[in-house]
Amino acid sequence: MQTKDINENIEWAKINADVLRSMENPRIGYWIAVATCIAMVSCAVVAEIYQYQTGIGVANLSWPQMWGLYIATFVFWIGMSHSGTLLSAILHIVHADWRKPIYRFAEAMTTFSLMTAGLFPIIHLGRVWNMYWVLPYVSDRGIWPNFRSPLSWDAFAITTYLTSSALFLFIGMIPDLAICRDNARGWRQKLYTVLSLGWQGDDRQWRHFRKIYLLMACFLIPLAVSVHSIVSADFSMSIMPGWHVTTFPPYFVAGALYSGCAAIITLFIILRYFFRFEEYMTIPILEKICKLTFAIAMVWSYLNLVEFAATWYGHDQVAKELLLWKFNGPYAPFFWTMLFCGSVMPFALAFEKLRRHLPTMFVVSLLLNLGMWLERWMIVGPTLSLSYEPFAWDINWPSMVQWAIVFGSFGWFGLLFLVFVKVFPSVSMYEVKEMVFHRRRAHRPDFAVELHRRATDPQPGRSPQPGQNPSTEGA
Amino acid sequence: MRRYHIMGLFKDFEEAFAAIADIRNHKIPGVSVDDVTLKSPIEHPEVEEVLGDRGSPVPKFTLFGALFGATFGFLFLSSAQATFLVQPQGGKPVVPLPSNIVLTYELLILFGVLFTVVGFLISARMMTRRHPLYSEKVSLDQIGVMLEVDEKNLNPVKELFKQHKVLEIREEVAS
Numbered sequence: 211m212q213t214k215d216i217n218e219n220i221e222w223a224k225i226n227a228d229v230l231r232s233m234e235n236p237r238i239g240y241w242i243a244v245a246t247c248i249a250m251v252s253c254a255v256v257a258e259i260y261q262y263q264t265g266i267g268v269a270n271l272s273w274p275q276m277w278g279l280y281i282a283t284f285v286f287w288i289g290m291s292h293s294g295t296l297l298s299a300i301l302h303i304v305h306a307d308w309r310k311p312i313y314r315f316a317e318a319m320t321t322f323s324l325m326t327a328g329l330f331p332i333i334h335l336g337r338v339w340n341m342y343w344v345l346p347y348v349s350d351r352g353i354w355p356n357f358r359s360p361l362s363w364d365a366f367a368i369t370t371y372l373t374s375s376a377l378f379l380f381i382g383m384i385p386d387l388a389i390c391r392d393n394a395r396g397w398r399q400k401l402y403t404v405l406s407l408g409w410q411g412d413d414r415q416w417r418h419f420r421k422i423y424l425l426m427a428c429f430l431i432p433l434a435v436s437v438h439s440i441v442s443a444d445f446s447m448s449i450m451p452g453w454h455v456t457t458f459p460p461y462f463v464a465g466a467l468y469s470g471c472a473a474i475i476t477l478f479i480i481l482r483y484f485f486r487f488e489e490y491m492t493i494p495i496l497e498k499i500c501k502l503t504f505a506i507a508m509v510w511s512y513l514n515l516v517e518f519a520a521t522w523y524g525h526d527q528v529a530k531e532l533l534l535w536k537f538n539g540p541y542a543p544f545f546w547t548m549l550f551c552g553s554v555m556p557f558a559l560a561f562e563k564l565r566r567h568l569p570t571m572f573v574v575s576l577l578l579n580l581g582m583w584l585e586r587w588m589i590v591g592p593t594l595s596l597s598y599e600p601f602a603w604d605i606n607w608p609s610m611v612q613w614a615i616v617f618g619s620f621g622w623f624g625l626l627f628l629v630f631v632k633v634f635p636s637v638s639m640y641e642v643k644e645m646v647f648h649r650r651r652a653h654r655p656d657f658a659v660e661l662h663r664r665a666t667d668p669q670p671g672r673s674p675q676p677g678q679n680p681s682t683e684g685a
Numbered sequence: 686m687r688r689y690h691i692m693g694l695f696k697d698f699e700e701a702f703a704a705i706a707d708i709r710n711h712k713i714p715g716v717s718v719d720d721v722t723l724k725s726p727i728e729h730p731e732v733e734e735v736l737g738d739r740g741s742p743v744p745k746f747t748l749f750g751a752l753f754g755a756t757f758g759f760l761f762l763s764s765a766q767a768t769f770l771v772q773p774q775g776g777k778p779v780v781p782l783p784s785n786i787v788l789t790y791e792l793l794i795l796f797g798v799l800f801t802v803v804g805f806l807i808s809a810r811m812m813t814r815r816h817p818l819y820s821e822k823v824s825l826d827q828i829g830v831m832l833e834v835d836e837k838n839l840n841p842v843k844e845l846f847k848q849h850k851v852l853e854i855r856e857e858v859a860s
Contacts, residue, residue, distance in 0.1 A: 222726060222826035357762055358777075358784040366788050370795040377802055384811075385726075385824075392821040407811040411823050413723040413732050414739070418809040420728055421743040425801050433794045440787065643826075644727045 254618015266336030287327035293470020294320025469582035507556035551581025724829030750800020758792025
């Protein structure tokens, strides 16, 4: 049974070769996945054109059901984007080096999730030609963005998060892009030469690289929390029953991390198979992600209970009725499925045998994400159906147009992701080298001692820095 | 006297660091560790112990960016909101501080990140031509120790490299 995160004796040259090969020669399943994604996107494009020409009514969206699957799915994709930050930034700061072989695709997932999420407010507008209205720019043409509205905050928060995440992904990839540049030919070499920004691996470059990576990680963590808190504010700052809940911001953040981690498990297994990454995406690393997912699932379940309890013991009779209605109303099958997938299914992650069984984990991760997607729908749908005014009660089921666009978004995300992993290294080569190096070094403490001795030797050859005591320099 | 760039490629950090340690210990008169550039495929934690603390101004860029973002963000929002004077406010303030804090925070982070990136690009001297002595083996698995030396020190440096089992030596006349 494999117990180590990674084989410490793997050669650096082999790491380069394996990752570079993955960009050239994926399995046939990869191309089938690409074709499936293109088909899904095509369906969504057709549905969107139909909606564009006919009007938003064909999506079965009208008062009081104005939001439907579009906004539920928007929240889902925003949530999905948080796992990259979790895995990359938080685990980087706490020096959890098992993240190194897998954080790259998680960061890519963040960027592409945000790019997918950003489409939904635009699609949801109906009048797509006015999509620039969602940007709260200072207007001199009679448009008055309401900066007090969480919807305006969304635009700022998501733009900031997308920019920062994309930069974080790109900056972290520069040393690997230089490796690609050194090994590629033709158009790829031109692309990597431009993108690697002249990286040469100097100590100067590594020194500043370390700083920027740490600083960006420190920025991204509060940013990620703020982004999903702001998305939750879209709901919680209203007075709608079921939405006006103070636990919404942490509930949304926990849900975001949860769905992101579940998606990481799914993509981990897919990439491991498609690109033959068995040596890098190892079972012990998968186990660690599963444990993390389990812990977050328990937080999410707890916050669910808190929300139910707060509603039950509160004085908002309509909100209480809504809660009961979720339990046994027309949306009950979806609600109970959400609870089963979100709170019961994670217990599968608690068993070592199951955690080590890839097909089981693949199915479980899909079910977890189904649960998290249903959670978002169960936030949006029931509240709009059973609000304060009885004359506005209305059960609403999404039309085929909505379903097509929602499924198409999964195809869009999948397509972006699959293109990314074909063009860019989905395993961080330099960080895996570091990981292997440090693990190997851990068995040789004598080298560190020797190095320290050399470093603290008198150094007549080095000129002292201003204000520095030459006798302690370098210690 | 002509000056040369010389680079030795080593198979591991131990040999490369040993060579640098000899330079630190003034084995070659007139050559100091300040002249050394280490090229490596990974970020090695002990590099600074060997080369000395060389510092990084990137955090200053970050601080400046964050302060700029917060200031600019708040002023940007306030200036936009000030045009609302022509609209009825319903008793609410023209420039609402609580809700502006959220957006100011987002812009603080946005500009903090952007300035950090700019600071990195400038400090690390990115987007410049690769050095003629750059070796693709550095991005693979070898460690490069590069120096700029006078002609008279060229051979002693080569000898030093050879003592530490250098795999390959490259040199060129410095422009």
